[in-house]
Amino acid sequence: MGRGFLSLSYFFALGALGAIVPFLGGRLEAAGLDGGTIGLLMAMLPLGRILSSPVWGWVADRYRMAGVLLRLGCGMALVGELLLLASGHAGGPVLAAVGLFVFATGRVPLGPLVDTVILDHLRAVGRDPREYGSIRLWGSVGFLGVAACAAWMSDSGRDPLILGAVLLTVTMGFAFAFPTRGGGGPAPIGPALAALAREPFLVPLLLTAALQALALSVYDTFFSVHVQALGLPASATAAALALGVTGEIVVMRFASPILRRLGAANALLVAALVGTLRWGLTAALADPVALVAVQALHAVSFGFFLLAGVQMMAERAPVSVSASAQSLFSAASYGVGALGGALLAGEMRARFGSVAIFQALTLVSVGSVVSAAWLVRRTRTPQT
Secondary structure, X not given: OOHHHHHHHHHHHHHHHHOOOOOHHHHHHHOOOOHHHHHHHHXXXXXXXXXXXXXXXXXHHHHOOHHHHXXXXXXXXXXXXXXXXXXXXXXXXXXXXXXXXXXXXXXXXXXXXXXXXXXXXXXXXXXXXXHHHHHHHHHHHHHHHHHHHHHHHHHOOOOOHHHHHHXXXXXXXXXXXXXXXXXXXXXXXXXXXXXXXXOOOHHHHHHHHHXXXXXXXXXXXXXXXHHHHOOOOHHHHHHHHHHHHHHHHHHHHOHHHHHHHXXXXXHHHHHHHHHHHHHHHHHHOOOHHHHHHHHHHHHHHOHHHHHHHHHHHHHHOOHHHHHHHHHHHHHHHHHHHHHHHHHHHHHHHHHOOHHHHHHHHHHHHHHHHHHHHHHHHHOOOOOO
């Protein structure tokens, strides 16, 4: 597997998300569902991640079978997406909930396990693991391009979930090119996991990840709802998405010098500070141009967050549990954090409206700043 293959894998894997996630909240609301029901449905995504991430990571590390797990995960994600597609014709919220849960459970290996493969590849060819962002950015390119196609399909009366199914099928084809198993037999990972649990950076990192991802996941799902509530055109959602992801791509292109200069912990603190500003302005602004312009801050509030979190786990977790460590970061961020966000935002949308959602996210980001500052303090002592 070369750098180009890994980049294309990410392009299609995250491109499939671009056909499903950005307009999902608006799609569910257009189906006549109330905010509470939408929140419960969206909670299926992080719930699937929370319950399955530790299992996927443990099996990958214990039995060295990342390739098998990637194929299984792709198949599950495709089945879940097809169930979600079918729920628009029959079955309603119940079938949609099942589809979202199965989709989320299957998606898990396509994040942390592929991240682990990329980091291992960079080490194997003698490159700096901080160059991870220059490969991961192609996933953002895929997401942005497919989301634009999905918006066009939606405006033309076509269901973008069909495009998502096609891209998941392509992703499955790429999964079959990954090695079935790694070298060696089953590995004892209990002592390494115990060592990871004793690391002083772990708790503040996971807390920061949960709070930061809570806010980001709510934005992913409910920004389109907020735009609709303000009476703005759907093009505002598309423009905000394009601006934010373009900035994210630029940040990932220069990930290595950014992380080298700031350090992972400081980068997480900067992401939290910028997130606080972003959500406060999103709550306060109603002008479409200003509201879209603020989403350029996504480049830092998400880009720095993702890169720094993956890097910190890569630097500090024992190599023998690298997949478990990345899965733990995934479960804390887009598992626990996103679950809290889905439940919070759905209830607040029903009771107080969409502006209150982003006011609440501002307070959440203040908590993220505090936990990130704690992380910086915990990681000041150089590793030995």
